[in-house]
Amino acid sequence: MSSSRLLDEFNAGKPAALARVVSIVENHRDGFEEILGSLHPRTGRARRVGLTGPPGAGKSTITSLLVKRLRDAGLKVGVIAVDPTSPFTGGALLGDRVRMESVALDPGVFIRSMATRGSLGGLAAATREVADVLDAFGFDVLLIETVGVGQSELDVARTADSTLLVLVPESGDSIQTLKAGVMEVADIFVVNKADRPGADRLRNDVELMLGLRKGVSFGSVPAHHGVDFKRMNPARVARDAAAKPNPVVWTPPVLSAVATQEKGITEIVDALDRHFAYLEQSGKLRARRRERMRERVMDVVEQKVRGRLWKDTATMSWLELQLPSVEDGRATPFAIADQLLRQSAELVRGEEAK
């Protein structure tokens, strides 16, 4: 199929075209830049929600329940799973997988598990690209699930508008097992499996870390404002929020949930809506999205440089010839790198490319 025909079908909302475009983009096949470029004007409408936390915290269960609620509200949902332990990527228990599959049969839902990216890509960049495709296709909400441990995974979480951190009491030290920085990136905390021992302590620990006053428990977090789930529609959120007092500070709520019993999901949906309203009214949404765009362009620049240098046979052959002198200490990696860049400026400039 020609690229323009594929794009026509994509624009007409054909699921097969969507799957093909995602594959082309994810694997950086020929023409992916043109495709992403032509989709670009139609991005920026979807709301991007990150879900992160340690393996086994129940992220996927919460994700699938959120999908259900969003679908009930008539919204189209894209799920991007960057978590190797997620049932979305085939990693977990059979029960979960079955639950996922019932979700997967709904044409208003698209689920994509991200494969590992090599050195030319980068996981956060790849996730952003796939998210852009789903955004352009017309999904209203994108749920991006990552395991909150690795550095790349933290970078992925940073690409979302709102980030949910899911914790569980049994890993009593679960806060500590998270990458430094994950706590800072979270907008909403969820203590899942909250019916198990240790849940109160975990909630206290989180609140302490958040610098909340001791003794302030979940109950004191601003309650449900009677906002229904339809608010997961960006336009309505903006309109409704405009009628309310302007929130200028966001205090991350620490919610409780028992996802396997569908408890606490309404509160999560609610907190997401409140957070989105806060982002819009405070001007942070604009700032976050500009930051994301800046990082996107910087990613593309770095990808292009890597592609132009490391896919160039002459450059790689030259480098290979230098390695013995680096190995025996006659040259340093820095000197060789400087020389490589001096002689490759035209290559980096990309005059030949396209």
Next chain:
Amino acid sequence: MSSSRLLDEFNAGKPAALARVVSIVENHRDGFEEILGSLHPRTGRARRVGLTGPPGAGKSTITSLLVKRLRDAGLKVGVIAVDPTSPFTGGALLGDRVRMESVALDPGVFIRSMATRGSLGGLAAATREVADVLDAFGFDVLLIETVGVGQSELDVARTADSTLLVLVPESGDSIQTLKAGVMEVADIFVVNKADRPGADRLRNDVELMLGLRKGVSFGSVPAHHGVDFKRMNPARVARDAAAKPNPVVWTPPVLSAVATQEKGITEIVDALDRHFAYLEQSGKLRARRRERMRERVMDVVEQKVRGRLWKDTATMSWLELQLPSVEDGRATPFAIADQLLRQSAELVRGEEAK
């Protein structure tokens, strides 16, 4: 202190100079390139061992026991912890931390916990640089501990000569929670907490995944060849190994351990020695180290490009001016990236730099 004075003290083996050099290199402070460049000819002697696995698998306990054995054998040991859950990075239980501290008081041991690296660095590159410093200082063995979940962490594991993957039975799905690719990267498997239920099944699962014949258990792995631990000295390993039949194929052994009772540590040390002998005799050590050098130079090139572009005020101001047009869809990230590279070729070439 001047850079040359600092290097004199480093070369004289002063611990304070080592700590300062590591800090300068880890944070890419002024002069880090000159320092790494001047240390470069003295690198390549240390044996680099990676320890990876899920949080709670007992990597740090095994690391500290290995440190003890290596010290008993008169070897100097550097530990680089890239695992946020490691007691080396202050992340775990008090008991562990005390055990680590007794190790930390020994001047023949240097422990460094790697901080998170921003976008200009990269965790694997930073780990390689710190490892080079320890190597040049004269440490005989470097133990590099990473959590086997994230992509960056897997890249770190790839920088070692030998990689140990530590698994535990209780996370029955622990194999699945690992990043795809971690299984491939491991040279030696350790089933820790092997006295707990599920250990045999886990060992079977691993052996199945390794494509070993069913029924082949730990006992059938080539036994202790009477090699003592002193072999963790690269020169001796080479010499002793030369007298033995040439191993051309490496079958990753699946070992059992109960690290908290110091069980199975001798077998791990032994397997590490056998693996190192295999690497040397098969020529793989040379190949791995050349690969590592190639990646090192490529890392430096990418770091330089990022530094030259993203620390350049004019470039960043220009980029900022383009963002509105990218946001409203008049321009694509790809077009802006192309334009940026066209006009920044001289910057990338680095004529001004040094």
